[in-house]
Amino acid sequence: MKLEKGIIKETFLDGSVRIECPHELIPAPGQYLLAHANASDAPLADPVFFSHSAPNGFVTAPPTPNSWMPGTILNLRGPLGHGFAIPVAARKIALIAFDDYPARLHGLIPLALNQNAEVVLLCDSQVNDLPEVVEVQPVKAMQDILLWADYAAVDVSRGKVNQLREKIMEQGHVRMRPEAQVLIRTQMPCGALAECGVCAVTIGHYWKMACKDGPVFGLNELL
Numbered sequence: 001m002k003l004e005k006g007i008i009k010e011t012f013l014d015g016s017v018r019i020e021c022p023h024e025l026i027p028a029p030g031q032y033l034l035a036h037a038n039a040s041d042a043p044l045a046d047p048v049f050f051s052h053s054a055p056n057g058f059v060t061a062p063p064t065p066n067s068w069m070p071g072t073i074l075n076l077r078g079p080l081g082h083g084f085a086i087p088v089a090a091r092k093i094a095l096i097a098f099d100d101y102p103a104r105l106h107g108l109i110p111l112a113l114n115q116n117a118e119v120v121l122l123c124d125s126q127v128n129d130l131p132e133v134v135e136v137q138p139v140k141a142m143q144d145i146l147l148w149a150d151y152a153a154v155d156v157s158r159g160k161v162n163q164l165r166e167k168i169m170e171q172g173h174v175r176m177r178p179e180a181q182v183l184i185r186t187q188m189p190c191g192a193l194a195e196c197g198v199c200a201v202t203i204g205h206y207w208k209m210a211c212k213d214g215p216v217f218g219l220n221e222l223l
């Protein structure tokens, strides 16, 4: 984990930004950086997730603070947390944006294609700039796709974890895949530095901290 500076080089209409930063700071898909604009009076840092590669840095997933503009200097800490890990043997990969844009999952697409996997992206929002080989389906196809896939990566907000759990359990015969992983989005103001507990999630019968135990958890831990 490093503490360094980065600079915003570009902002996009969808709320993402392109950051230039030292290579070792670039988070893997599912990991995050805590970012605080230099001289900003914002009380808390913002978690920033990887979406796309970019020269000398990366493009974040949206949203980012409205006050971030090209030229804004960011104090960055990270990479933090546990990200996704696609099993090397996986050849049928499902990316499921359960309740949001799929930007946090986007970084998995080149990794999946590099290992010659088929990729199906489930989301209910419009997506652009996808490789043609990636099939897009609505989230309501999730149960069928979970039966097809040999690895699934899911992005869900903390408030929708129970809904995700119910949807999966509705289909009683769904195979439980230890390879399936879930990114739980929640506020992570301290990134484990102050042990504030704001990011607590219930995993099984235990409280875990999304900022350091996650934000990516095994699906089986949730069921």
Ligand code: FES
Residues within 6 Å of the ligand: 187, 188, 189, 190, 191, 192, 193, 194, 195, 196, 197, 198, 199, 200, 209, 210, 211, 212
């Ligand atoms: S963000 Fe403070 S403990 Fe997780």
